[in-house]
Amino acid sequence: MTWTDEELVARSQSGDVESFNQLILRWERPIYALAYRVLGREEEARDVCQEAFLRAFRALPGFKGQAKFSSWLYRITLNLCRDWIRRQRRAPVSQLPEDTDPMELASERGPVESIEDLVARRELSAVVEEAMALLPEEQRTAIILKEYHGMTFQEIADLQGCPLSTVKTRLYQGLSVLRRHLDRKGQLQTQAVSRRARL
């Protein structure tokens, strides 16, 4: 039987640790992905993810269900990310995906994607990561929550503690910066491919 988040929260609040572990299992990937995209660092993202769950567990008796459990968890995670960024006093450093095996990717994505496509996707991923690192934290977070976590404008506004219009402005400005950066990178790559072809 699959329990809902609310049911698992209620069971956890009554002392059932295993129910909370089910919540962790359900949410650890999204929370890790959020922390990774905001921070741009694998190890720190994992630490933040762990700390978020630990804090949620400790604060569970005080959780009255005013918001969804996932929203609450997102808020805790974003607060931790913000604390970490403030402590570091610097923009997140992009890391190239170093543990991606093209052959594994090929098997995951089926035979329709060639090695060249996989390499291109990997390169694009690195370019996107690089571009995201250029954005101010608020714009980056808004785009991450919208693009990768499918939140509504209102949910993002609640999480970021700002008006709806601010969320839209952040999204628009962030996307515009990303577009310019990706276009520039795309042109550079096209030029490089042309040069290689001429050789």
Added chain:
Amino acid sequence: MLPGLDTGMNDHFGTMTSACGDADALITYLYGEGTEEQRERIEAHLVQCARCAEEVATLGATREQLAAWTPPDRALGFQITQTAADRSASGMVLPFGAAQGPSAALGAGPLAGLGAGKLFDVGHQPPSRWWHQPLPAWAQLAAAVAIFASGLAIGAARNLSTPTASAVTASAPAAAAVKTAATAATTSGAVSREDLAQVEARLHSEIAQVQTASRAAAEGVSLQRVTGLIADSEARQRKELDYRTSVIVTDFQNARQYDNNKFGLQLQQTKGVTQANTQNINTLARQVGWSPNASPYVP
């Protein structure tokens, strides 16, 4: 960016217009939010306004590119472990990676100073303090004997109308001492305060010995556990190193194969160009009446 896009933001869906350069409306449309009516209004505007249509199209293309960014697929496996009846004593389990040890996560990592709980390995319960741990069987037996003996001594002392008595716990030798004292008291017919103080001091000494032994045993267990954790950590590091090495080798092989294919293709192209040139030269040679036998280009 279109003129006015960064200045014409509206505050709410309700005030959203279809004016050119309304970023609020465009972003709402781009993400498929807003009412049906608003959507239709924006679509009508986009049909008439090529600039806004292009803006929406390029932003949509940017969004598609964003989908390529995926976080690394790492094993996480966090778990809450209940260390005691008190939930605040719970910790997180990190089954993957040695770097997630307490010092790494709480010291150098972002959790420093956040007051996080302890980290424990899978399958290991966190070590409780030594005084919460049960005493060894021999110590429990000794304590039981000591209590029994103390009871006898106190009973004897009371029978002899001695002013005070105390219930304490001690090990077997102490119990023997108490028995001796009790016997002496019975035979002599009186127990002095000094005798009782002596017995009490001896019992305290025995208790201290028991406690020291328990502490030493606990430290031994802790040492064993730490050694196990270090061994696990090294094994994980070796595993990760092997994995990284295999990834590097695979990447290298893929790159080499790609280069080989590319080189072969270029070689074939060069051959084709050379053959075409040869044919051209031969044609020209025939046209100018060059003897085919004298030409090195004639096959």
